[in-house]
Amino acid sequence: ALLPIPLLIWGACVYTGKAHSLYHTVRKRAAKMNARLQDSLSGIRETFAFNRELHEISRFEKKSRDYCDGTLDVMRLWAIYSPTMMFLGSLGTAFILLYGIGLVRADEITIGALVAFIGYLALFYTPINQLHSVNHMLQHALASGERLFEIIDREPDVKEIPNAILPGTNMRGEIEFQGVSFAYVKGKPALDNLSFKIQPGEKIALVGHTGSGKSTLMKLLLRFYDIDSGRISIDGLSVSDLKISYLREQIGMVSQDPFLFNGTVAENILYGNVEASPEEMGKAALAAHADDFITKLPNGYDTLVGERGVKLSGGEKHRIAIARTFLKNPPILILDEATASVDTETETKIKDALIHLMAGRTTIVIAHRLSTLEGANRILVMKSGKLVDSGTHDTMINAETEYAQLFRSQMHL
Structure with missing residues (x-):
């Protein structure tokens, strides 16, 4: 058997x-x-x-x-x-x-x-x-x-150290890069010994050709990657010593192509602060000049925006992204060409909203078009991962600088 x-x-x-x-x-x-x-x-x-x-x-x-x-x-x-x-x-x-x-x-x-x-x-x-x-x-x-x-089971590339620092208050916004180097691929540095300091409340513009390292710099500040050498600090504290959740809570970002989730307008705005009240959400939308078009939508704030916000125009998505950042209320702000790909009238509304958003915050503007440098306290010019120029528009435009060459090439001078 x-x-x-x-x-x-x-x-x-x-x-x-x-x-x-x-x-x-x-x-x-x-x-x-x-x-x-x-x-x-x-x-x-x-x-x-x-x-x-x-x-x-x-x-x-x-x-x-x-x-x-x-x-x-x-x-x-x-x-x-x-x-x-x-x-x-x-x-x-x-x-x-x-x-x-x-x-x-x-x-x-x-x-x-x-x-x-x-x-x-x-x-x-x-x-x-x-x-x-x-x-x-x-x-x-x-x-x-x-x-x-x-x-x-995959280990994250960026790990939080044991006993990471969790400050009890928001940051003032003093940012310092000290000899920072980083490479996505070994032997091909994206940033090379980069050093500069930004004072609290200062508005800085980052300019440079595509691939100069502007966006990489912001990814390192948000600690999407860890640097290879050097030090990045905010208010004197190294970003690698801070709790990652606290660090990213202190920084707001409005990107060139803002991402909207497949939900309602309200859900996308509340992503900046899920505990905010409807009144706070409405104030954020007003400050971002978004309330005027939201109220005209079929269901107002309860209108579904579709996958990646496909039912909205580019300018409308930008203003919702700005409202989301208003609601987050961070002390540090990153603007990655937030007025790109919109018409003149919409750009004016977005710029007006950004002026209110930047007030009292340390702001870093990644400028692909030099026409967006209006109001910058200082301009940092990057080339091949290095800082090659630093100063104001007036001081650099009349000298033989990388910034002057960029400006002339864009203005066809």
Whole structure:
């Protein structure tokens, strides 16, 4: 009765190894297929504009076919394994039947005893056959779990030190970079021995060609990455010694392309302070000159903005982002060309809102267009990750400086 057991164990071990590998491959192919689909949907306007619908369908079909082939490989393995295990389990019944017939003929047992034993044997092998199905589902779950835990168990690149400092009050906004160097790829520095100091409440403009390191500088200030050498401090405290949540709570950012979540206007504004009251949210919207267009929307503040704010114009998204930052009320402000890609009338409204937002805050303006430098106390000019010029517009424009060359090239002088 137990002769097939070693064969069942051996078969289960072989199947487990092969099924686990195949399911792991299937999960990877499913991830690639979903990534392709997400990419195609995100760029659907470009697909339509370049008339590449058939091309995108072809690319998705290739990923889909890879996923389908992987799934079929698993099913073929199961189609062989399952009946084979059931056949091996049935051999025990065949052996007992052949041996039992001999015992019945020899009058050692009765036919009833043989039938009863075969019934007991069926009760023994039924759970074993069910274990094969459980093993099949388990390998599927384990492969999915491994893909999930690859993300969950991944160590963050930026780690908070034990006993990190948590000041009891907001910062004043004094920022200092001391000999800061950083590289995304070893041997290709994005910032090289950068040093400067910003006083509380000062408005600084960062200018330079694309790739000069302006945006990298802001990412390091927010501690999205850790520096390779040097020191970044706020109010004399190194950013690496501060609690990350506290550090990022002290800094507000309005980017060139603000991201809006797929929710209501109110939910996106309240992202700056989820505990704010409706009255506070309304004041923030008024200060950002957003209330006038929000009240004209079909459901006002409860209007859904769509994925990434697709139902709103660029200027409307910028003003919601400004309102969100008003609600956060940080002592340090980063503006990454917040008036880009909008018409003149909208730019005027955004600039007016930004003037109110910058009042009394340490402000860093990343300027891609030199026309946005109005009101800056000081201009820092970057080139290839280094600070090459520093001063006011009037002092640098009349000298042979990198800033003067940038200004002339943009003004076509």
